Amino acid sequence: MADIGIDLGTGTTVVCHPRDGVVHDEPSVLVEWPTRRGRELLLGTEAAALEGRTPPGARVGRPVRGGAVTDLSLVRTYLHELLRRTSRSRWRARRPHAVLSCPVDATPLERRALVESAEEAGLGHVDLLPAPLAAALGCGLDLTDARVQAVADIGAGTAEIAVFCRGTVLTRRSCRHAGDEMTTAVRTHLREQHGLHLSDAAADALKVGASSTREPLAAEGRDAATGRPRVVTVEVAEVEAAVAPVVRRAVAALGAFLEDLPVAGVPDLFAGGVVLAGGSALAPPVRDDLEAALGFPVKVPERPRTCVAEGLALAGGRPARDIRPA
Numbered sequence: 619m620a621d622i623g624i625d626l627g628t629g630t631t632v633v634c635h636p637r638d639g640v641v642h643d644e645p646s647v648l649v650e651w652p653t654r655r656g657r658e659l660l661l662g663t664e665a666a667a668l669e670g671r672t673p674p675g676a677r678v679g680r681p682v683r684g685g686a687v688t689d690l691s692l693v694r695t696y697l698h699e700l701l702r703r704t705s706r707s708r709w710r711a712r713r714p715h716a717v718l719s720c721p722v723d724a725t726p727l728e729r730r731a732l733v734e735s736a737e738e739a740g741l742g743h744v745d746l747l748p749a750p751l752a753a754a755l756g757c758g759l760d761l762t763d764a765r766v767q768a769v770a771d772i773g774a775g776t777a778e779i780a781v782f783c784r785g786t787v788l789t790r791r792s793c794r795h796a797g798d799e800m801t802t803a804v805r806t807h808l809r810e811q812h813g814l815h816l817s818d819a820a821a822d823a824l825k826v827g828a829s830s831t832r833e834p835l836a837a838e839g840r841d842a843a844t845g846r847p848r849v850v851t852v853e854v855a856e857v858e859a860a861v862a863p864v865v866r867r868a869v870a871a872l873g874a875f876l877e878d879l880p881v882a883g884v885p886d887l888f889a890g891g892v893v894l895a896g897g898s899a900l901a902p903p904v905r906d907d908l909e910a911a912l913g914f915p916v917k918v919p920e921r922p923r924t925c926v927a928e929g930l931a932l933a934g935g936r937p938a939r940d941i942r943p944a
């Protein structure tokens with residue numbers, strides 16, 4: 619039985635223990651802060667709060683971009699620090715068995731790089747499971763079911779969909795049009811239409827805010843002309859219009875799976891629907907546009923942001939032959 623499921627995402631890292639549930643859900647950021655004796659490592663929320671505020675000599679790193687490992691030594695240091703913070707004390711004596719997420723289209727080289735970095739970081743044995751299959755497990759689907767099932771995962775750096783039957787992927791699509799690109803679109807809109815420079819964090823907060831209210835939102839930034847601080851009121855419809863082209867690109871790329879969907883799978887997907895996981899699933903236009911493009915019902919699970927990690931923690935308890943990604 620595995621000890622830990624780690625969903626190392628572009629934006630967020632979620633760690634789940636099979637018994638304790640989610641024990642870590644924080645931004646995937648590591649800061650090496652210079653000190654007189656060497657360096658101090660800061661990780662997650664604490665590290666993300668320092669982005670753009672670090673002194674010379676500090677290093678700010680994000681271990682994953684667009685679902686792929688950026689820098690092997692950074693991933694090693696990040697995972698080592700993550701394990702130190704999230705491991706139960708009894709694990710410290712041994713190397714825990716982990717299941718990590720990877721993109722559904724990860725190449726053998728990318729998979730090997732991730733497994734090796736994770737093992738060097740202190741994990742005993744590492745298995746990988748593509749994020750959409752992990753999300754399926756995490757929201758209670760049976761991977762071994764003989765019916766055709768489809769799960770999409772739209773996160774920060776990647777959007778992907780896998781269609782599978784009895785644990786085997788039949789078809790899949792992925793692209794890089796996801797949450798980070800939507801955030802960039804919001805930043806660009808504010809700069810071009812309101813003359814306001816926003817930080818990435820402020821643009822992301824505006825985008826996230828627009829998914830849960832119809833009330834106008836306040837954006838705090840720097841005036842592009844004068845450089846002075848300024849607050850601008852932004853309508854939700856404006857934010858939705860700014861992200862709409864990115865959503866359309868993501869939906870078009872994922873929807874292309876219909877070209878290779880076996881016709882026998884159509885009744886199965888009408889009955890079961892397409893599950894939509896990942897943080898960007900929380901933006902209502904993403905779900906609505908995907909449903910309109912596919913013609914199948916699209917269902918957002920109860921915990922779309924953490925269901926991948928929850929599935930990874932469950933997957934470790936299953937025999938490896940039950941997990942047969944393409």
Ligand SMILES: Nc1ncnc2c1ncn2[C@@H]1O[C@H](COP(=O)(O)OP(=O)(O)OP(=O)(O)O)[C@@H](O)[C@H]1O
Pocket residue numbers: 626627628629630631682684685749772773774775776777796797798801822825826827829895896897898899900901923
């Ligand atoms: N309520 C919300 N409305 C809109 N977007 C949201 C909401 N909550 C989170 N997001 C977005 O979801 C993204 C993060 O999702 P998630 O944690 O699934 O990504 P990730 O796993 O880190 O990335 P990836 O899987 O692409 O490597 C961010 O772009 C964030 O802005």
Ligand SMILES: [Mg+2]
Pocket residue numbers: 625627628749771773774896926
């Ligand atoms: Mg993810």
